[in-house]
Amino acid sequence: MKGAAFSPAHITGFFKAELAHGQKPEFQGSLGAGFSIQAGVTTRVEVRESEFTDCRIQTSGYKPDNTQVSEFVLKEFLEQIPGDYFVLVHHDIEIPVGYGFGCSAAVALSLSYALNEAFDCGFSKEHLGKIAHSADVCCRTGLGDVLASFHGGFEIRTKQGAPGIGKIKKITTELFSAIIICFSPISTKQFLRDRIDTINGLGGKMVDRLIQTGSIEHFHDYSLEFADYINVITPKMKIVIDDLKANGIRCGVALFGETIFTLVPQNLEDRVLGILEKYHDGIIIRSKIDELGARLVS
Numbered sequence: 001m002k003g004a005a006f007s008p009a010h011i012t013g014f015f016k017a018e019l020a021h022g023q024k025p026e027f028q029g030s031l032g033a034g035f036s037i038q039a040g041v042t043t044r045v046e047v048r049e050s051e052f053t054d055c056r057i058q059t060s061g062y063k064p065d066n067t068q069v070s071e072f073v074l075k076e077f078l079e080q081i082p083g084d085y086f087v088l089v090h091h092d093i094e095i096p097v098g099y100g101f102g103c104s105a106a107v108a109l110s111l112s113y114a115l116n117e118a119f120d121c122g123f124s125k126e127h128l129g130k131i132a133h134s135a136d137v138c139c140r141t142g143l144g145d146v147l148a149s150f151h152g153g154f155e156i157r158t159k160q161g162a163p164g165i166g167k168i169k170k171i172t173t174e175l176f177s178a179i180i181i182c183f184s185p186i187s188t189k190q191f192l193r194d195r196i197d198t199i200n201g202l203g204g205k206m207v208d209r210l211i212q213t214g215s216i217e218h219f220h221d222y223s224l225e226f227a228d229y230i231n232v233i234t235p236k237m238k239i240v241i242d243d244l245k246a247n248g249i250r251c252g253v254a255l256f257g258e259t260i261f262t263l264v265p266q267n268l269e270d271r272v273l274g275i276l277e278k279y280h281d282g283i284i285i286r287s288k289i290d291e292l293g294a295r296l297v298s
């Protein structure tokens with residue numbers, strides 16, 4: 001029995017955490033805004049009956065720090081399926097881990113979809129999203145990326161929670177491409193633990209403002225303001241941000257990573273790339289917006 005699925009990576013520009021004490025994970029999450037890109041995580045699984053339940057998790061491409069999110073999703077699935085199985089999981093990770101691309105959410109979503117196909121469970125997409133979202137929240141690796149990657153596109157998250165509970169508003173970005181440069185990772189888990197109380201007031205206000213304007217330009221500006229407010233802009237990032245600004249390019253900061261992004265029309269792509277290619281220690285990613293969200297693949 002086999003299954004394969006893809007989930008796009010997702011970048012958040014600003015957010016407000018919603019973590020009411022005592023709520024189930026599927027009702028927790030974040031408000032905010034961001035976009036999904038066509039690079040992400042493809043997961044393939046093979047399942048066979050066994051004398052006892054066991055699994056092996058493999059990765060190619062970029063390497064994760066650990067496999068806790070995958071283990072969480074596997075445990076949730078296997079508890080709902082009678083019998084014993086050996087499950088081989090292979091994640092092909094196209095985006096750097098820890099740089100603000102929502103990699104843990106893409107891992108969890110693609111694995112959930114692939115397991116559903118392999119076991120022929122017939123679970124709804126919302127149920128699969130709930131499993132993935134709970135994994136991200138419980139492992140403290142993310143809050144809103146599963147909801148965003150589930151839907152794809154450029155989104156404003158207007159209500160927190162798992163797919164089927166949380167709500168989004170999409171903004172059309174058909175004429176825009178994402179160009180991103182990454183320098184160093186930042187631990188989402190550590191940030192959520194240490195600094196969550198400092199961010200919520202501004203993030204909530206920005207969500208309200210962006211709902212009113214629906215402006216890509218304002219999204220960039222709010223993201224920079226948010227990153228400056230929570231003090232995550234490093235000297236290296238500031239040099240690049242100032243360079244882009246001097247050339248008339250708006251940009252934002254991915255949360256959480258030493259990562260700068262810009263959404264630009266196609267006629268500006270080469271200009272942006274020319275600026276960023278000067279910074280040889282950065283990883284540059286150029287991608288269209290992924291409008292489809294998580295899905296099965298052949």
